[in-house]
Every structure is written in structure tokens, then in C-alpha cells.
Amino acid sequence: MRARLKKTVVMVGMMGAGKTAVGKALAAALHAPFLDSDAEIEKAANMTIPEIFERDGESFFRVKERQVIARLLEEKKGVLSTGGGAFLAAENRDLITSKGVSVWLNADLDLLWSRVKHKDTRPLLRVPDPLSALTKLYHDRVPIYAQADLTVVSEPGLSIDDMAERVIAALRTRPDVLEMTE
Numbered sequence: 001m002r003a004r005l006k007k008t009v010v011m012v013g014m015m016g017a018g019k020t021a022v023g024k025a026l027a028a029a030l031h032a033p034f035l036d037s038d039a040e041i042e043k044a045a046n047m048t049i050p051e052i053f054e055r056d057g058e059s060f061f062r063v064k065e066r067q068v069i070a071r072l073l074e075e076k077k078g079v080l081s082t083g084g085g086a087f088l089a090a091e092n093r094d095l096i097t098s099k100g101v102s103v104w105l106n107a108d109l110d111l112l113w114s115r116v117k118h119k120d121t122r123p124l125l126r127v128p129d130p131l132s133a134l135t136k137l138y139h140d141r142v143p144i145y146a147q148a149d150l151t152v153v154s155e156p157g158l159s160i161d162d163m164a165e166r167v168i169a170a171l172r173t174r175p176d177v178l179e180m181t182e
């Protein structure tokens, strides 16, 4: 069996949910292109995400994020991992829903914290109390992520490849997204 993507699969969810890692594994399993909006923004700016936040501010980053997502959704069908804030903007949600299928990687706060606490690559967590910041973002954002087309739950015992398999199982319920061929 081989699978063909008819729409771009757009990974959404909190920082540390695994959008980048699982998105990459999913794209490999589907033999589809992998795109990551943060990586594209970094490439275009020739700066890291923290550098962009520091020099130009979050609102500038959000403008770039919107432009990059619009461009990537036009360019090719594949797996697009977004940054955690992207799905918060109604304009992005509308675009993602019309051109692709959104998949929320739903991980609980403990699991997210265990994955992000040792990293300093996320400017929104470069504050005196990063756990409080993450907790607030989590509670503010969960109702919005819940609007995604599909939800895949992440659990501590699962590997990145297990998660990619779970996403494929969810996509199999959507023949308008994933076409299975012999």
C-alpha cells in the first residue's frame, strides 16, 4: 500500500508537542515533502527565531509567519509543521483549513514541560518563570487548538515514529486528504 497526499497536512499545537519532530517522521513515512514554517522564516531572515524576536519583536515575527504559511500552502502538498502560535491567528486558521488539514498534537502540560525545559530556543519561555509562562499559554491556547480538523493525543511512552503512525491512522479516516493506492 502507498499513500498519496491530496492536501497538505498542517501540524498545530503547543511548543514541545512534537510538530517539528513528528511532522518530519510523518513526511518521511508518506514520502512527502517536509516543511517547517519556523525553519523557513529562519532561512529567509538568515537569523534564528530568538534573534528575530529580540531584534524585530513578536509582531514582526507573526507577520513573517503568516506570509510563510501562505506561501508554503500554495507551493506544494506535503507535511507543514507550524510554530505553536500560528494557529492562534484567525487568518492562518482560515487559510490552513481551506488549503490543508490541521492536526493538533495534543500533549499535556507535564509532557510539554519535560520537553521544553532544557531548551533555550523558544523566546516566549526566556522569562524568569518559564513554567508559569508555558502554563498560561497552554490554558489560553488549548480551546483554539481544539478547533483543528483532527486531534492526535501524545503520551509519554510513545516514540516519534509511534506518533507519526497515530497521525497516519487519523488521516486514514479522511480519504479527501490521504489516498491509498496499491
Ligand SMILES: Nc1ncnc2c1ncn2[C@@H]1O[C@H](COP(=O)(O)OP(=O)(O)O)[C@@H](O)[C@H]1O
Pocket: 013, 014, 015, 016, 017, 018, 019, 020, 021, 022, 081, 115, 154, 158, 159, 160, 161, 163
Ligand atoms: N514521542 C515524541 N513525540 C514528539 N516529540 C518527542 C517525542 N519523544 C521525544 N520527543 C522530543 O521532544 C521534542 C519535541 O520538540 P519539537 O518537535 O521541536 O516540538 P514542536 O515543534 O511542537 O515545538 C524534540 O526534542 C523531540 O525529539
Ligand SMILES: O=C(O)C1=C[C@@H](OP(=O)(O)O)[C@@H](O)[C@H](O)C1
Pocket: 013, 014, 015, 016, 019, 020, 038, 049, 082, 083, 084, 085, 086, 121, 122, 123, 124
Ligand atoms: O508557541 C509559540 O508562540 C512559538 C512556538 C515556536 O515554535 P514551536 O512550537 O515549533 O516550538 C516558535 O514559532 C516561536 O518560538 C513561537
Ligand SMILES: [Mg+2]
Pocket: 019, 020, 021, 038, 081, 082, 083
Ligand atoms: Mg517546531
